[in-house]
Amino acid sequence: MNWRGVLAIYRFEMARTFRTLFQSVVSPVISTALYFVVFGSAIGSRIQEVEGVSYGSFIVPGLIMLSLMTQSVSNASFGIYFPKFTGTIYEILSAPISYLEIAFGYVGAAATKSVMVGLIILATAGLFVPLEIAHPWWMLLFLLLTAITFSLFGFIIGIWADNFEKLQIIPLLVVTPLVFLGGSFYSVDMLPPVWQKISLLNPVMYLVSGFRWSFYELSDVTVGVSLLMICVFLGACIFLVWRIFATGYRIKT
Amino acid sequence: MRPLISVVNLSKTYEGGFTALHDISLEIREGEILALLGPNGAGKTTLISIVCGIVNPGGGSVTVDGFDIVADYRQSRERIGLVPQELTTDAFESVWNTVSFTRGLFGKAPDPDYIEQLLKDLSLWDKKDNRIMQLSGGMKRRLMIAKALSHEPRILFLDEPTAGVDVSLRQDMWGLVRRLRESGVTIILTTHYIEEAEEIADRVGVINRGRIVVVEDKVELMRKMGSKQLTLDLHDTLDQVPEALAEYGLELQNDGQQLVYTYDVHRERTGITALLGALSEAGIRFRDLKTDQSSLEDIFVNLVREQE
Ligand SMILES: Nc1ncnc2c1ncn2[C@@H]1O[C@H](COP(=O)(O)OP(=O)(O)OP(=O)(O)O)[C@@H](O)[C@H]1O
Numbered sequence: 001m002n003w004r005g006v007l008a009i010y011r012f013e014m015a016r017t018f019r020t021l022f023q024s025v026v027s028p029v030i031s032t033a034l035y036f037v038v039f040g041s042a043i044g045s046r047i048q049e050v051e052g053v054s055y056g057s058f059i060v061p062g063l064i065m066l067s068l069m070t071q072s073v074s075n076a077s078f079g080i081y082f083p084k085f086t087g088t089i090y091e092i093l094s095a096p097i098s099y100l101e102i103a104f105g106y107v108g109a110a111a112t113k114s115v116m117v118g119l120i121i122l123a124t125a126g127l128f129v130p131l132e133i134a135h136p137w138w139m140l141l142f143l144l145l146t147a148i149t150f151s152l153f154g155f156i157i158g159i160w161a162d163n164f165e166k167l168q169i170i171p172l173l174v175v176t177p178l179v180f181l182g183g184s185f186y187s188v189d190m191l192p193p194v195w196q197k198i199s200l201l202n203p204v205m206y207l208v209s210g211f212r213w214s215f216y217e218l219s220d221v222t223v224g225v226s227l228l229m230i231c232v233f234l235g236a237c238i239f240l241v242w243r244i245f246a247t248g249y250r251i252k253t
Numbered sequence: 254m255r256p257l258i259s260v261v262n263l264s265k266t267y268e269g270g271f272t273a274l275h276d277i278s279l280e281i282r283e284g285e286i287l288a289l290l291g292p293n294g295a296g297k298t299t300l301i302s303i304v305c306g307i308v309n310p311g312g313g314s315v316t317v318d319g320f321d322i323v324a325d326y327r328q329s330r331e332r333i334g335l336v337p338q339e340l341t342t343d344a345f346e347s348v349w350n351t352v353s354f355t356r357g358l359f360g361k362a363p364d365p366d367y368i369e370q371l372l373k374d375l376s377l378w379d380k381k382d383n384r385i386m387q388l389s390g391g392m393k394r395r396l397m398i399a400k401a402l403s404h405e406p407r408i409l410f411l412d413e414p415t416a417g418v419d420v421s422l423r424q425d426m427w428g429l430v431r432r433l434r435e436s437g438v439t440i441i442l443t444t445h446y447i448e449e450a451e452e453i454a455d456r457v458g459v460i461n462r463g464r465i466v467v468v469e470d471k472v473e474l475m476r477k478m479g480s481k482q483l484t485l486d487l488h489d490t491l492d493q494v495p496e497a498l499a500e501y502g503l504e505l506q507n508d509g510q511q512l513v514y515t516y517d518v519h520r521e522r523t524g525i526t527a528l529l530g531a532l533s534e535a536g537i538r539f540r541d542l543k544t545d546q547s548s549l550e551d552i553f554v555n556l557v558r559e560q561e
């Protein structure tokens with residue numbers, strides 16, 4: 001293993017994050033605050049409590065998941081797309097480093113950054129509503145697994161995309177809707193029965209549910225199912241990345 | 254001696270069906286400077302990119318120091334530094350960080366002293382904390398060289414190192430290339446300029462339309478280039494070169510109407526005076542005479558044209 005190479009990519013990506021600290025950190029904090037103002041205060045004043053938890057507290061896990069997923073996808077996809085776009089990828093391709101190691105570097109950095117953002121949002125939320133975390137280790141486990149899975153997914157998008165439009169389109173058309181419809185801001189029980197069934201097809205619902213359980217022991221599906229589902233997605237992404245590398249798809253001519 | 258890099262029957266067809274390399278075979282010797290000459294689109298960059306791992310090879314094989322570039326890519330790539338044709342850098346990184354990054358990518362332990370020396374050698378030390386976008390074009394090119402050398406490679410590929418480089422920087426660059434060669438680095442460079450190949454290379458390879466046309470010692474090519482031809486239009490045609498003139502290696506042309514004498518301009522005595530004396534002794538009269546010089550450029554142009 002060329003661990004120094006992995007570390008070089010990881011450090012490079014982290015340096016990029018810290019160069020754009022404002023974008024990376026301040027903007028999620030601001031948008032979280034906005035969500036609290038809009039959802040927490042405006043809507044929350046009508047809903048008040050969901051299964052014994054105040055609406056403001058109820059949406060915290062969903063908000064974190066929303067940012068975690070979108071950040072993971074955009075960090076990782078941009079991280080690998082940009083060198084392809086500028087041509088600096090020549091350096092990575094000519095280095096004695098395997099594809100697996102390249103993926104480690106990029107995905108590791110993207111996941112680190114989004115976990116950081118997730119924790120910052122958690123802290124910001126703490127300023128607005130009382131928080132309790134029933135199972136902190138489970139919480140961290142879900143946080144990590146989700147960050148890694150979605151970073152891998154973003155990495156795949158970054159390799160697949162050959163223009164900026166494609167880079168944006170999947171997060172915009174797939175990830176964001178799935179997250180919004182995945183029970184981030186409501187409990188699936190609150191939906192009409194038909195929509196409850198449809199929600200079961202939404203992979204994100206399982207993640208939000210499991211993550212929320214680690215806070216309040218409230219869940220739409222049992223936590224074991226959530227964990228299983230996230231492992232299935234992780235496995236699927238690893239498989240895809242492996243296939244991409246095995247065929248050299250869109251990386252080398 | 255085993256060649257350091259050995260390219261055997263390498264071919265490459267890009268997606269879309271364009272064949273950029275046809276069955277190329279080439280051996281690169283340890284410690285030499287090889288110049289690859291060829292017109293635009295000849296396949297120089299494609300060849301280099303395959304050896305360095307940026308482009309997938311088609312048919313054939315390449316070994317670097319005995320290591321196959323596909324099966325043993327780690328060992329082969331470790332030995333190679335590449336300065337690509339295009340100036341592609343991360344605008345926001347600092348000079349120091351980007352050079353250290355490359356070293357890390359190649360799996361080498363950090364060595365600040367080495368990088369300091371490298372940046373000093375390339376006159377970039379005072380810019381070490383600058384962002385890359387604050388550098389001039391020539392500085393960027395030197396930075397690319399620093400990156401390529403950051404992991405102490407034994408082989409350096411320079412793809413058109415002098416494109417957009419002024420005369421004095423070019424001299425500096427050749428100075429550096431020579432010093433590197435002295436320290437044992439094997440250098441392969443591509444260029445469109447024949448004079449450059451002449452100035453710096455030990456051997457010259459001409460590549461055109463994806464085929465190697467010739468690979469030869471520069472001195473050998475220089476000998477060809479250095480030769481001049483004296484052509485004499487004879488008054489009376491000859492059937493054969495008279496015995497008395499055998500030592501001059503003359504050739505008859507145009508059904509015996511012309512005598513051609515090839516001589517070396519670099520030699521102190523060209524032998525022309527003696528030849529003219531001998532001619533008049535042999536009673537051979539001529540009406541006119543002219544001289545031609547064949548340059549490396551002529552050879553190059555002829556070689557390239559012959560292929561079309
Ligand atoms: N990615 C690619 N896809 C398809 N064709 C390509 C690709 N890269 C290069 N080619 C074609 O392969 C041929 C050789 O290109 P190459 O870049 O190797 O030439 P070169 O000798 O380096 O030329 P130059 O002196 O202009 O740099 C050209 O006809 C080029 O159009």
Ligand SMILES: [Mg+2]
Nearest residue numbers: 297298338412
């Ligand atoms: Mg080229």
